[in-house]
Amino acid sequence: MTGSGKDWPLWEVFVRARGGLSHRHVGSVHAPDADIALRHARDTYTRRMEGVSLWVAKSADIAASDPTDTDALFAPAEDKVYRHPTFYTIPASVKNI
Amino acid sequence: MTDPLFDYTLRLGDDALILGQRLGEWCGHAPTLEVDLSLSNIALDLVGQATHFLEYAAELEDAGRDADRLAFHRDALAFRNCLLVEQPNGDFGRTMARQLLFSLHQKLLFEALAGSTDERLAGIAAKAVKEVRYHADLAAEWVIRLGDGTEESHNRMLEGFEWHWRFVQELFDMDELEAGLAREGIAVDRTALRPAFDAALSAILAEACLPEPDYPRPVTGGRKGHHGEHLGHLLAVMQHLPRSYPDARW
Numbered sequence: 554m555t556g557s558g559k560d561w562p563l564w565e566v567f568v569r570a571r572g573g574l575s576h577r578h579v580g581s582v583h584a585p586d587a588d589i590a591l592r593h594a595r596d597t598y599t600r601r602m603e604g605v606s607l608w609v610a611k612s613a614d615i616a617a618s619d620p621t622d623t624d625a626l627f628a629p630a631e632d633k634v635y636r637h638p639t640f641y642t643i644p645a646s647v648k649n650i
Numbered sequence: 651m652t653d654p655l656f657d658y659t660l661r662l663g664d665d666a667l668i669l670g671q672r673l674g675e676w677c678g679h680a681p682t683l684e685v686d687l688s689l690s691n692i693a694l695d696l697v698g699q700a701t702h703f704l705e706y707a708a709e710l711e712d713a714g715r716d717a718d719r720l721a722f723h724r725d726a727l728a729f730r731n732c733l734l735v736e737q738p739n740g741d742f743g744r745t746m747a748r749q750l751l752f753s754l755h756q757k758l759l760f761e762a763l764a765g766s767t768d769e770r771l772a773g774i775a776a777k778a779v780k781e782v783r784y785h786a787d788l789a790a791e792w793v794i795r796l797g798d799g800t801e802e803s804h805n806r807m808l809e810g811f812e813w814h815w816r817f818v819q820e821l822f823d824m825d826e827l828e829a830g831l832a833r834e835g836i837a838v839d840r841t842a843l844r845p846a847f848d849a850a851l852s853a854i855l856a857e858a859c860l861p862e863p864d865y866p867r868p869v870t871g872g873r874k875g876h877h878g879e880h881l882g883h884l885l886a887v888m889q890h891l892p893r894s895y896p897d898a899r900w
Binding site: 561582583584585589593595596600 | 682683684685687688691784787788791792795
């Protein structure tokens with residue numbers, strides 16, 4: 554801690570629910586450093602057996618797309634249905650695809 | 651003459667119960683929401699341990715009392731917890747000093763108790779030791795950050811440990827009752843845990859830029875029911891509701 558009197562930085566929390574799945578964003582915690590952030594994430598988001606692995610990343614380190622660019626970035630994909638694998642039947646027993 | 655195993659199980663349960671209650675007092679008052687959750691989690695782990703121990707104690711006693719009866723309808727004199735766990739929370743530094751001392755000792759105790767010839771005690775300890783390793787780890791992280799933090803946090807950590815040094819010896823005291831149970835392979839020989847405790851504590855204190863312990867004359871008596879004034883106040887809060895409404899269900 555720096556003792557500057559400022560709030561602790563914000564950390565984004567990612568939880569892997571089980572082996573084989575990707576880490577998913579679940580929320581954020583405040584913490585003075587990465588080690589404590591991991592412990593806060595553990596205590597805040599995995600108290601009910603939600604995970605087997607945790608990542609934390611400083612929120613300030615995440616680069617985000619600009620909301621005003623939404624059309625330019627995402628609209629062109631709207632009419633390209635052939636990019637979706639909708640022409641296959643997925644077996645009922647396959648989950649998490 | 652009470653059953654020594656009942657008394658021993660009560661000691662284990664009361665340590666967890668009283669510290670769980672103390673940590674619960676932080677709920678809604680911790681420095682941040684995240685720390686609030688950390689402390690409440692440890693508190694709930696400890697209350698869970700206490701439930702297992704007191705349920706077993708009630709079965710051993712076989713006198714019609716259950717775990718709740720033992721927790722909420724005993725007076726201070728009948729509690730068998732060590733004095734360390736009943737100490738007031740003080741500031742966050744003092745709470746973390748107490749947690750480190752208790753959890754380091756409880757980790758070693760439960761690792762050994764998991765090999766007890768008493769299957770119930772061994773089972774409770776084997777399950778709880780995973781929780782306790784985390785408690786000790788979290789407390790160590792905070793002691794290191796506060797000890798090696800600002801001048802104020804360093805001084806508060808110093809004061810936190812100063813308050814608690816006199817209660818450490820009791821964690822490792824053996825009396826006739828525990829020595830007898832230890833000979834049967836039921837209880838843990840606490841004196842054998844001390845070197846590992848001292849070594850682990852020294853390493854953490856060094857990393858936290860805090861001095862080695864300067865132990866004053868020990869204060870003991872908790873195992874015989876000789877408690878400080880603080881326990882009565884704690885029990886008044888903890889027991890008020892079940893004593894006022896003995897048949898209440900929720």
